[in-house]
Amino acid sequence: MNQMRSRPDTQISRYEALAACDALRTIGPASLLIESRPAELPHLLAIGTPNEVSSDPAAAYATVHRLPTSVLLPGLVNAHTHLDLTDIGPQPFDPDRGFAAWADMVRTRRPTSEDAIRSAVRRGIQLSLTGGVVAVGDIAGAPAGQPSLTPFQTLRDSPLWGVSFAEFFGIGRHYPATLGRLPRLVETLAELNSPNANLRAGIQPHAPNTVDLRVYDLAVRLAAGRGLPISTHLAESDEERRFVSEGTGPQRSLLEGLGIWDGSVTEVIGRGLDPVEHLASVLAITPMLVAHVNDCDDRALGTLARTGTRVAYCPRASAYFGAERHFGPHRYREMLAAGIGVCLGTDSVINLPNADRISVLDDMRFLYHRDRTDPHQLVRMATLNGAAALGLDRSGFTFEPGVRLAGLIAVDIGAGVSDDPLASVLLSASAPRLLVGAQGRGD
Numbered sequence: 001m002n003q004m005r006s007r008p009d010t011q012i013s014r015y016e017a018l019a020a021c022d023a024l025r026t027i028g029p030a031s032l033l034i035e036s037r038p039a040e041l042p043h044l045l046a047i048g049t050p051n052e053v054s055s056d057p058a059a060a061y062a063t064v065h066r067l068p069t070s071v072l073l074p075g076l077v078n079a080h081t082h083l084d085l086t087d088i089g090p091q092p093f094d095p096d097r098g099f100a101a102w103a104d105m106v107r108t109r110r111p112t113s114e115d116a117i118r119s120a121v122r123r124g125i126q127l128s129l130t131g132g133v134v135a136v137g138d139i140a141g142a143p144a145g146q147p148s149l150t151p152f153q154t155l156r157d158s159p160l161w162g163v164s165f166a167e168f169f170g171i172g173r174h175y176p177a178t179l180g181r182l183p184r185l186v187e188t189l190a191e192l193n194s195p196n197a198n199l200r201a202g203i204q205p206h207a208p209n210t211v212d213l214r215v216y217d218l219a220v221r222l223a224a225g226r227g228l229p230i231s232t233h234l235a236e237s238d239e240e241r242r243f244v245s246e247g248t249g250p251q252r253s254l255l256e257g258l259g260i261w262d263g264s265v266t267e268v269i270g271r272g273l274d275p276v277e278h279l280a281s282v283l284a285i286t287p288m289l290v291a292h293v294n295d296c297d298d299r300a301l302g303t304l305a306r307t308g309t310r311v312a313y314c315p316r317a318s319a320y321f322g323a324e325r326h327f328g329p330h331r332y333r334e335m336l337a338a339g340i341g342v343c344l345g346t347d348s349v350i351n352l353p354n355a356d357r358i359s360v361l362d363d364m365r366f367l368y369h370r371d372r373t374d375p376h377q378l379v380r381m382a383t384l385n386g387a388a389a390l391g392l393d394r395s396g397f398t399f400e401p402g403v404r405l406a407g408l409i410a411v412d413i414g415a416g417v418s419d420d421p422l423a424s425v426l427l428s429a430s431a432p433r434l435l436v437g438a439q440g441r442g443d
């Protein structure tokens with residue numbers, strides 16, 4: 001303790017809360033003792049009931065923060081989002097015009113200048129932190145078809161952890177040139193990464209209807225060889241299924257309208273396969289993170305489990321696009337039961353009901369309201385499973401004594417306390433507050 005007292009840059013904080021909940025358990029009432037030093041991650045010295053934590057010698061030096069109506073949770077992971085689309089804001093979806101028309105709207109409205117991209121990503125970072133999110137799987141879009149490194153650089157200067165996935169397209173007329181550019185792109189991204197960094201660059205072939213299967217194959221082989229995280233959109237819409245299975249429909253019309261469609265496309269699609277089976281040989285190369293998978297029969301579920309594929313389920317996005325009308329209820333619980341690492345994503349702010357925050361806490365709430373999903377399972381999806389999907393140290397997303405915390409959030413559930421504080425968090429609408437994190441920056 002003398003050593004502790006002799007370090008003026010060491011701060012000991014004690015949080016007294018109604019409860020503390022991670023993926024494994026709820027402690028209530030809860031007390032957390034946290035040591036903070038500049039440029040270091042906050043160190044969880046002790047957690048337990050107030051009596052238990054009072055016996056820790058460091059408790060004598062702590063500044064006490066009393067949060068009697070709040071529940072504490074680890075910082076959250078948003079495993080699939082598009083922060084560079086934040087400035088477009090929430091927009092309605094017109095089912096009559098369909099997914100292809102919506103995607104075309106995004107293509108024409110997305111920011112293209114570096115300044116505009118940087119400003120949108122910064123706003124997205126702010127809205128994420130406001131939502132208690134400390135790590136993201138962010139898709140860095142490709143304005144005018146070219147991958148941009150601006151989102152990676154902007155995230156690197158922020159407190160957020162995670163992966164910035166550089167997105168690209170490559171089908172039809174663009175297929176040969178994309179193949180030729182891939183080695184250089186992978187090399188450029190790999191050079192951005194350093195060992196043990198909390199923010200890494202990754203790669204994202206956009207989706208099976210915009211990237212040729214042969215481009216996927218080379219991209220994933222090259223990226224796996226260089227240790228790059230890999231993600232893609234998969235099995236999201238009815239239009240995607242029709243395109244992949246039959247080579248017809250609005251996605252084909254979109255490519256034709258853009259002058260991209262040529263004979264090379266039908267060399268690998270139109271074989272009657274659903275999107276997951278179409279990509280099965282690529283998924284077998286290395287475990288990757290796939291967003292959505294609204295379209296998932298038993299065979300596809302088996303393929304995802306066998307290949308170690310992780311799924312970023314974006315519940316509010318799936319509902320916004322009416323995925324359930326085409327494919328039935330999302331099978332995330334069956335996926336979890338089959339050992340698939342299902343995590344949560346928000347997708348972009350365009351499909352969210354408002355732009356107050358970009359937070360998977362709201363997706364946890366959405367699932368709890370709709371499905372009464374086990375509350376601790378929801379915390380697991382939004383913390384441990386998301387951290388694993390992004391290659392982060394999972395321990396920082398638990399409340400095990402001794403860990404270095406990636407973040408700590410508080411949700412005030414007010415006076416109406418039930419005997420299940422975590423369920424109360426999920427039933428309430430109150431905003432989360434980031435108390436500690438990320439990158440060791442606390443307040």
Ligand SMILES: [Zn+2]
Pocket residue numbers: 080081082139233291347348
């Ligand atoms: Zn997306």
